[in-house]
Amino acid sequence: MTSLAVVVVLGFFLGMRHATDPDHVIAVSTIVARYRRPRHAALIGLAWGVGHTLTILAVGGGIILLGWVIPARVGLSLEFSVGVMLMVLGVLTLRGALRRVGEGVACAEGDDGVTHSHPHRHGDYVHSHRHHHHPDTHPHPTEATPLARLDRWLGGMKLYQLARPLVVGLVHGLAGSAAVALLVLAAIGNGWWALAYLLVFGLGTVVGMMLVTAIVAWPFAYASGRLDGWQRALRVASGVVSLAFGLVLAYRMGITNGLFGARPTWTPH
Numbered sequence: 283m284t285s286l287a288v289v290v291v292l293g294f295f296l297g298m299r300h301a302t303d304p305d306h307v308i309a310v311s312t313i314v315a316r317y318r319r320p321r322h323a324a325l326i327g328l329a330w331g332v333g334h335t336l337t338i339l340a341v342g343g344g345i346i347l348l349g350w351v352i353p354a355r356v357g358l359s360l361e362f363s364v365g366v367m368l369m370v371l372g373v374l375t376l377r378g379a380l381r382r383v384g385e386g387v388a389c390a391e392g393d394d395g396v397t398h399s400h401p402h403r404h405g406d407y408v409h410s411h412r413h414h415h416h417p418d419t420h421p422h423p424t425e426a427t428p429l430a431r432l433d434r435w436l437g438g439m440k441l442y443q444l445a446r447p448l449v450v451g452l453v454h455g456l457a458g459s460a461a462v463a464l465l466v467l468a469a470i471g472n473g474w475w476a477l478a479y480l481l482v483f484g485l486g487t488v489v490g491m492m493l494v495t496a497i498v499a500w501p502f503a504y505a506s507g508r509l510d511g512w513q514r515a516l517r518v519a520s521g522v523v524s525l526a527f528g529l530v531l532a533y534r535m536g537i538t539n540g541l542f543g544a545r546p547t548w549t550p551h
Contacts, residue, residue: 297486
């Protein structure tokens with residue numbers, strides 16, 4: 283009983299620590315940058331943690347119980363996919379942040395006081411077009427936006443907004459599951475106990491990522507409406523860091539470790 287309690291406690295807190303790995307924090311930062319409330323950001327962390335736990339259990343369970351062996355090229359490909367994903371997240375974040383800067387400049391240059399253009403929001407959908415404030419008319423009804431239609435199709439619950447962090451968590455779980463499973467099996471020995479450890483580890487990762495995303499979201503929430511320039515700068519910074527980290531990781535897996543060469547070398551870590 284004491285040994286089981288030690289496994290549970292150790293797995294939970296190591297899972298929380300695992301959530302703070304740099305590539306994890308960078309990935310969720312690019313997603314959290316567009317949310318204004320730490321509560322919403324915590325839901326993003328929850329979705330990421332669930333995706334991560336699902337793949338950890340699936341792949342780790344296969345390694346522990348079924349004796350799966352991950353070839354070096356497959357392992358490197360999974361790590362490489364994390365780098366590509368970070369680059370994509372960085373580009374998307376930079377594109378969104380820079381587009382808003384461009385729209386702000388265009389608005390400042392072309393505002394005649396009556397007919398002008400500036401970004402505005404319909405729920406979670408942000409766009410811009412030229413319109414009048416006198417009289418207050420709008421060129422399209424608020425329910426005729428892409429996200430409004432999607433909201434109606436999905437019952438207004440907006441659960442599809444969690445799909446992005448869920449997929450990011452799935453990819454991260456695939457890349458790290460082999461290392462976690464092999465280390466746990468070597469340390470514990472018993473396959474079912476090792477699987478129980480993975481489950482507790484995953485729950486700890488979920489809790490840890492919820493805390494991380496709430497903390498990361500705080501500067502964005504504070505700057506929103508007060509320091510819009512700083513909020514844009516934070517988004518640009520998160521995009522640049524994600525893009526740079528992804529490039530380094532992809533280069534290391536693809537070139538240094540030989541994914542695209544004849545003799546790939548991969549050590550789960």
